[in-house]
Amino acid sequence: MTTQKSFEPTRFFSTNRAAPVCGLREALLKGQAPDRGLYMPETFHPLAQEELAALKDRSYPEVAHALLRRFTAGVLDDDRLLALCRDAYNFDVPLEKVTARRYVMRLDRGPTASFKDFAARMMARWMGALMAQDGGELVILTATSGDTGSAVAHAYYRVPGVKVVVLFPTDEVSNRQRKQMTTLGENITTVAVDGKFDDCQAMVKRAFADGELAGIQLSSANSINVGRLLPQAVYYAYAWLKLADLGKREPVVFSVPSGNFGDMMGAVFARKMGVPIERLVIATNANDEVPQFLATGTYRKIEPSRVCISNAMNVGHPSNLARLVEVYGGQMDEKGELKKPADMEAMRRDLYAVSIDDAETRSTIRNAWQEHQLLLEPHGAVGWAGLTRYLAVVAPTPEPLCVSVETAHPAKFPDEIKALVGIDPPLPKSLEGIEQKTESYERMKVDYETLKVLLKQRFLRH
Numbered sequence: 001m002t003t004q005k006s007f008e009p010t011r012f013f014s015t016n017r018a019a020p021v022c023g024l025r026e027a028l029l030k031g032q033a034p035d036r037g038l039y040m041p042e043t044f045h046p047l048a049q050e051e052l053a054a055l056k057d058r059s060y061p062e063v064a065h066a067l068l069r070r071f072t073a074g075v076l077d078d079d080r081l082l083a084l085c086r087d088a089y090n091f092d093v094p095l096e097k098v099t100a101r102r103y104v105m106r107l108d109r110g111p112t113a114s115f116k117d118f119a120a121r122m123m124a125r126w127m128g129a130l131m132a133q134d135g136g137e138l139v140i141l142t143a144t145s146g147d148t149g150s151a152v153a154h155a156y157y158r159v160p161g162v163k164v165v166v167l168f169p170t171d172e173v174s175n176r177q178r179k180q181m182t183t184l185g186e187n188i189t190t191v192a193v194d195g196k197f198d199d200c201q202a203m204v205k206r207a208f209a210d211g212e213l214a215g216i217q218l219s220s221a222n223s224i225n226v227g228r229l230l231p232q233a234v235y236y237a238y239a240w241l242k243l244a245d246l247g248k249r250e251p252v253v254f255s256v257p258s259g260n261f262g263d264m265m266g267a268v269f270a271r272k273m274g275v276p277i278e279r280l281v282i283a284t285n286a287n288d289e290v291p292q293f294l295a296t297g298t299y300r301k302i303e304p305s306r307v308c309i310s311n312a313m314n315v316g317h318p319s320n321l322a323r324l325v326e327v328y329g330g331q332m333d334e335k336g337e338l339k340k341p342a343d344m345e346a347m348r349r350d351l352y353a354v355s356i357d358d359a360e361t362r363s364t365i366r367n368a369w370q371e372h373q374l375l376l377e378p379h380g381a382v383g384w385a386g387l388t389r390y391l392a393v394v395a396p397t398p399e400p401l402c403v404s405v406e407t408a409h410p411a412k413f414p415d416e417i418k419a420l421v422g423i424d425p426p427l428p429k430s431l432e433g434i435e436q437k438t439e440s441y442e443r444m445k446v447d448y449e450t451l452k453v454l455l456k457q458r459f460l461r462h
C-alpha cells in the first residue's frame with residue numbers, strides 16, 4: 001500500500017456544549033454526551049478534489065476505509081480498519097439507473113435488508129476492536145419493538161468481545177421479526193418478555209442505572225451514536241464517485257427518506273468531507289415537523305407521531321435535528337428547544353424539505369413500477385416522490401445528476417407491494433430460509449429481578 005497521509009486523532013464535542021471534548025473511543029462507548037447532547041466531530045477532514053477523484057475505481061470497502069480512517073486515526077490502526085470495512089461491507093450497493101439523469105441507490109442488501117446495516121455493522125466492529133485492545137467485554141443491552149433489535153443482533157453477531165441481550169415484547173413482534181433475532185445464537189441472547197415494549201424499555205433503563213451491575217460494561221448501541229453517522233457518509237461519496245463526471249466536479253442531488261434524520265446527516269457529513277452535493281432533498285412522511293421548520297423557522301414537534309405506511313419514519317421529534325441545527329450555526333437542546341437560531345437562509349439553500357402523505361406514497365409505488373419498472377417500498381417511495389417534487393418545482397436545467405435512496409427491501413412489505421403493483425417481490429438472500437431455522441430464546445415476566453439475575457450470572461466477573 002502507498003504511504004498515506006496521517007491524521008491527528010479527531011475530537012468530538014457535544015451539541016449542548018456543556019460536556020468535555022473527547023476522542024472517538026469515548027464518544028463510541030458513551031453514545032450520548034453527559035450533558036445529554038450529541039457528539040459531533042470538530043473537523044470533517046475535507047478531501048481535496050484529487051484525493052476524492054483517486055477513489056473513483058475503488059470498491060465500497062476501500063472507499064469506506066479511505067474516508068473513515070480520518071476519524072479513527074489514533075484509535076484503530078489502518079490495516080485493522082481496512083479488514084473491518086471488508087468484513088462489514090461484504091454485500092452489493094446497487095446504483096440502479098431509472099432515467100438518463102436519475103438513479104436509485106439500494107441500501108437494502110445487508111443481513112437485515114435495511115440501510116441501518118451499514119452503520120450498525122461498522123459501529124459493532126469498532127466496538128469489538130476497542131474491546132480487543134484492552135481485553136474487555138462489552139454487553140449491549142437493548143429493547144426492541146421490532147426491526148432495531150434484529151439490526152443490532154445481526155450487526156454484533158460473532159463480533160469478538162461483545163455480547164448482546166435483546167428484550168422484546170412477546171406479543172408485539174411479528175413471527176418474522178422474532179425469527180430474525182432468535183435464530184442467531186452464539187453471542188446473541190434474546191429474551192421474550194410477557195409485557196409491552198415500554199416494559200422492556202423500562203427494565204433496560206433500570207439496568208443501566210443499577211449500581212450492582214456496575215461490574216458489567218453495558219452499552220446501548222444507541223441510534224444517536226456518532227459511530228452510526230460516520231459510516232453513513234460513505235455511501236453518498238461512493239454514489240458520487242461512481243456516477244458523476246469527476247473531471248468537471250459534477251454536483252449531485254440526493255433525496256433521502258427521513259425519520260430521525262441520521263441517514264440525512266450522513267449526506268451532510270459527506271458534503272463537509274468534500275462531496276459536491278448541489279441540493280439535499282429531505283423527504284418525510286406526514287410527520288412534517290422538519291419541512292415546517294424550514295418553511296417557517298419555528299420548530300414544533302408532533303406528539304404523538306402520525307402513523308404512516310413508511311413506519312420506520314413515524315417520528316415526531318427527530319433525534320438528530322440538534323446536529324443539523326449545529327451545522328448551521330445554531331443550538332438546539334434534547335427537548336427540541338432552540339437555544340440559538342440557525343442560519344435558515346443557508347439551510348434553505350442547501351436543503352429542500354418535502355412531506356409526502358400515504359396516498360402519494362402509494363401512487364408513487366404504482367407509477368414508478370408502471371413507468372420505469374422501478375420497484376420501491378414505502379420508505380424509498382417517499383424519497384422518490386420527494387425528488388420528483390423537487391425537480392418539478394425547482395426545475396433546474398439542465399437536469400442535474402440525481403440519486404434517490406431506497407432504505408429497505410421491497411420484500412419486507414409484501415402486502416402493500418402486491419396490492420399496488422400485483423407482484424410478490426422476491427426475498428433477498430439474507431431473508432431466505434429463516435422459517436426453517438431453529439429458534440432459541442429466554443422467556444420472562446415483567447420482573448426486573450429476573451433480568452438482573454440473568455445479567456449477573458452471564459456477565460459479571462469477579
Ligand SMILES: *Cc1c(COP(=O)(O)O)cnc(C)c1O
Binds near residue numbers: 114116263264312379
Ligand atoms: C430508520 C429508517 C429510515 C429513517 O432513517 P433516519 O436515519 O431515521 O432518518 C428510513 N427507512 C427505513 C427502512 C428505516 O429503517
